[in-house]
Amino acid sequence: MRIDIITVLPELLKSPFEASILKRAIEADLVSVHFHNLRDYTSDRYKSVDDTQFGGGAGMVMMIEPIDKCISKLQSERSYDEIIYMTPDGETLKQGIANQLSLKENIIILCGHYKGVDQRVRDKFITKEISIGDYVLSGGELGAAVLCDAVIRLIPGVLGNETSALTDSFQDNLLAPPIYTKPREYKGLKVPEVLFSGNFPKIEKWREEQAYLRTKERRPDLLED
Numbered sequence: 001m002r003i004d005i006i007t008v009l010p011e012l013l014k015s016p017f018e019a020s021i022l023k024r025a026i027e028a029d030l031v032s033v034h035f036h037n038l039r040d041y042t043s044d045r046y047k048s049v050d051d052t053q054f055g056g057g058a059g060m061v062m063m064i065e066p067i068d069k070c071i072s073k074l075q076s077e078r079s080y081d082e083i084i085y086m087t088p089d090g091e092t093l094k095q096g097i098a099n100q101l102s103l104k105e106n107i108i109i110l111c112g113h114y115k116g117v118d119q120r121v122r123d124k125f126i127t128k129e130i131s132i133g134d135y136v137l138s139g140g141e142l143g144a145a146v147l148c149d150a151v152i153r154l155i156p157g158v159l160g161n162e163t164s165a166l167t168d169s170f171q172d173n174l175l176a177p178p179i180y181t182k183p184r185e186y187k188g189l190k191v192p193e194v195l196f197s198g199n200f201p202k203i204e205k206w207r208e209e210q211a212y213l214r215t216k217e218r219r220p221d222l223l224e225d
Helices: 010-018 020-027 064-077 095-101 119-124 141-152 200-218 220-224
Strands: 002-007 032-037 050-052 060-062 082-092 106-111 128-131
Touching: 002 010, 002 064, 002 141, 010 020, 010 032, 010 141, 020 032, 020 141, 064 106, 064 119, 082 141, 095 141, 106 141, 128 141, 200 220
Parallel strands: 002 032, 002 106, 082 106, 082 128
Antiparallel strands: 050 060
């Protein structure tokens, strides 16, 4: 998979990809991530990427020209499965979206800033709009990092155990069940005996029941889906 991220703050984005699972995935050539500074595609001496709104109003708007130049250059080099715009009014990121995107070959992620991008960018280029929650950040960079993490960890070979991602919360519209490790007892807190039974069908049934109960208690809306 190749991910191209268009941003005005590439330095803000790079650190998550220089550690942990994301770094290992890149070093193993399972994914490549490329950052494109939008200011490199401007046409004025000030490297302006934004301007005031037509019709008046507070806040600056990202202009279409540098975005067009950047996306068009990338599209001239390869075809893209998705061109994603990170925006608060996009579709809320859920596990199903991450699952779908993990199967793609090439994607572009455009990070918004200021009041957002000229609507013509969304009309002409964007194939999917994604939000990471009902709140506003100063830019789309952190949202893009969240999206990349959610997607990259699903690529075969990235996680040490291929089945690990399949048991994550939200994969089946349920939260993950409680998990335990050593010691068996700590300051009077004990691990459920069923986990030591060696009866794996029984353990699996217990986990399914716990997942359902936890979801019913904490996220009943998921059960409605």
